[in-house]
Amino acid sequence: MSIHEKASPLSLVGEPVAPAPEKLERPRYAVYEHPRTIEGKTYKAGTWYHGLKQSGPEEKAIPVDHWICTPLTVEAETVNSEDGTIGRLLSFSHRGRRIEWVMPMEALAGKGDEVMKVLLGRGLVIEHHQRRQIVPYLASHQSPNLVIATTTKPGWHESGAFVLPSRVIGGDNVRFQDSGKAANIFTCKGSINGWQTEIATRCLGNPVLILSVCCALAGPLLAKVGVNGGGVHLVGDSSSGKSLAQLLAASVWGNPGNFAASWDVSKGGVEIEAASRNDTVLILDEIKRADPKRVQEMAYAIANGTGKGTMTREREGRAKLTWRVLALSSGERSLSDHAAIGGSNAHAGAELRMVDVNAGNRTHRAFDEVHGMTGQEFHRTLNDAVAQNYGHVGPAFVESLIKQPEDLHSAFRHERQAFGTESSQAGRVADRFAIMALAGELAIRRKLINWPEGTATKACRLLFNEWLSTMGDGNAEDRQILRGIANFIDLHGDSRFSELRHSGTTTVHNRAGYYEVECGARLYLFNNPGLAEAAIGFNLKRIVRALQGADALAKVDIEAGQKRSNKSYVMPGGGKSRFYVIDPVKLDHEGAGQ
Template sequence: MKHDGVYYAGKSKEGDLLPEKRICSHLKVLARTRDPQQSEWGVLLEWRDYDNHIHKWAMPLELLRGDSADIVGELLRRGLDIPYGKKNKVVEYIQSSAPYKRITCTDKTGWHNHVYVTPEHVYGDEDSNFIYQSGAAGIQSGFSTAGTLNGWRENVARYAQGNSRLVFSISMAFAGSLVGLANIESGGVHFSGGSKDGKTTVLLAAASVFGHPDTYKRTYRATANALEGVASLHNDGFLPLDELKQCTPKEAGEVVYMLANGQDKARMKDHGGLRALKTWRLLFLSTGEISLVDYLKSAGIQSYAGQEVRLANIPADAGKGYKILENLHGFQSVTDFFTHMHKAIRRHHGTAGAAWLETITSEQETIRENLPDLISQFVADVLPNNNSTQADTVAKRAALVAIAGELATKHGLTGWQAGEATAAAKRCFRDWLAEFGTGDREDLRILDTVRAFIERNGDKFMNHEEGRELSEGSELVRDLVGFHRLAGSEGREYLILASQIERVVEGFNVKQAVKALLKHNWISKTETDSRGYTVASVRVTLPRFGRTRCYFLNLNAADTDV
């Protein structure tokens, strides 16, 4: 190493020392890296680019197994000066180095002991002992900073005040790093509404907390496999996803489950054995012109309550005549407001997120201790008579958003008044609840499925009036599902053959479906077995069928308050 770079001096065939040749600009090999299992070894490199900016890269030694093109490409991409023809010597220099220092590496962002790791920086008192090391070169994380924290606070956060969707989204960006500390489930929020109503602007404003809005934001236009890698890169963090319709309905449903469940698919290695699973915890903010449920329905795909809980749909329109906004803060129009925000977030971004991570790493234990009580209080405020685990799950997510927004405000990151983030979270949660309902959403789906089947397949039920015999000579209807008859003032009663119940509740587990039908009085007759248990199907004698079991359904007498 010399003042202007790294030099190599070879020897001639006769063993004489040849003149030194410069192989690259200054390149330091600072340490060896390895994970806690003494695997995934690498080296930590440092250099300056042509503008004298410092770059650090934890390079996996695994990249040396090929022709090293990925290594050289990454060094060149980040501004290391490598003269023509000297690429192999640079790789040889790296491989032959023997630094004494050891650093723990990880390929996952987020919390590691008491530090918080991003691809660009490590936050916390033990920051020098950890480094992010990706198994591939050229990782595009989206974390970056520009402008100043004061500039972001005065030109972005300031105009979020009084706008529930905007405050909620920015608070959600902060809240992603608290999911693990709170020990709650990963999940998302989806703003649905018409085109050009400001959904993407709000999403970009939230993305500006941690990086350039155009690069930190992701889109649904990717395979599920690619989004697994993106989710891992946003572990213990916030993932903004724009425009639901950029993936197919089938993929959209799978992506929501995958992101919320926090684990990728089990896959085989090239030479046998299972690959290590990627895992993550995060909050994700999504946008689209329609909700996930409506998108699946448009393709004839059954949706489930689990999807609606994992991705809570909130109408983008705030109801004040300003699309997604409620307060224009003196701007002449919604368009002027959006134009200002787009300019401001590109000029000032990432600084709030960096300050936030510095804050929460220093107060990690206190935050962890306080979160359960704060979450419980918020849930009690918005669900005083809660009897739905589904609403409780979304309420806890909204609580974490409120808490994060208030904590960021307390530490001077937003400039908002105390209570602003809480009010926004409560407003958005109640707008979700008004659409979702307070009962068990899965029950409602089952009831809707049963009603729709009967309405759609009336010709598959044979008339069998009470007191009227079904003679042996009667012609059975084609593809018979059961029978119908009048049941006095309670209207029409349906006798579903037990062998056909799976068709009637298609898409749902039969036991779960029958339990829901019983709970809401859709099953009008039951019997008790020899053990004293209530049985939902009743044994009846039918001509041509003999002794058989049927489910007695009466939709008119049912309790539909779910």
């Protein structure tokens, strides 16, 4: 039986009965989609209980008929793809609209109040005095022949369909399963034509806005191409327009006011938000709301796509939350600057997983082109537009990927060529910008966005090159080490170092080393503890490797034909000590102070 066909009346044990029986068998439950006349009595449409009532042992049983609710049909058995639990696909109508809900069988345990709450909340009309019949009716229903899969996570399902809470794209034998209490963030309003005219057209000439839309569209491509998650972080002063860029991205999938999430949650909260937007986009507002001590850890979690493991009361491991998503974050400070507020040192890996994009120092702050308006007028016009047209482009893009398949791996390799890098770390960031560019170009070619071809690639490449010119194409950990040493010298150059020749006349507390002057410039002689403190979080071997790569070690010793990374000095008071001799100019040359 198709899930769209209405179920025949069911006996108490669940066996189908003839649609118009000669005699009404009792006891049993029956569902009538339309008024039915049986044995001369007319029953209105609904779910009925036909029973027998006996007032005493010697009394003859008399028939009783109770109308329970409007027609409530058990369409199929469901099997959850994540944990294998069994449920039922229920359907009914409310104001002419067909409503579906996947009910887990475990919800029937006890009095089944949660089942009643969900059904009432979704519009099922129930006879109050007969409400306790709902659970026996559902529990007595034999397993339907039709079995479909369910998932608690939006996005691509193993069946090849793309599942959203309110619809399934590309398949009919899978459904989204939730508790019935969660808000549906994948809503729509207006039309795709309205979105194209009022929003997409005004993105032209604005790389930040174009990147934001492409970021929202790239989510469904991550699994198809094999690119890891991560994000971009729009950095700019307050009221620069970066929040508007996020609203535009959110409008691709739903109501911007509801679809956007917040940094103001725990790490577990971020995991839930990411999983609930799997294969789409995670919008995170002002980073200043985030806990500075946890923000880098949260960035890692978003990119890695796996939640923290937990245990049941039986000490069994629960299934971890998983997701694939690109995040679009914003803030007045970069991720590393915000982490520094909490006393945390910048992690190069976190900076690579949430890369900074300039959204504050452009021609009109976050905008490059305001299409003949003032910046304030442009902002207000777009802000009004996203409130009227949203939720159409993302699902339409997925539908086009299913109906018009192409070799996405080949398309990505071709797009990636526009984002040239040398190091593997910068290459991972280039992958992210390239997948966003590909998403935009695919949407253009499929007539979902009214931009000229090449628009998405040009904007994403521009912003990637801006990031590359700031961060460099080298190793991120090397940059972090060099920047840390340069900052240490700037902070403590005269308080924790003294000139080697006059060290006997100078008292230095908590000494990090000495300096010597050659050709009018200082060279800093770091002792082991001082160098480890300057690049905290890295061992000496790793620090030395970064200094060698930058050619920042000005003097070394050669012993037995081999170079040593430090140099031996005769101390003015007698004896010898070894120091790492660092040229600070080479640190600045590598962008350490940026």
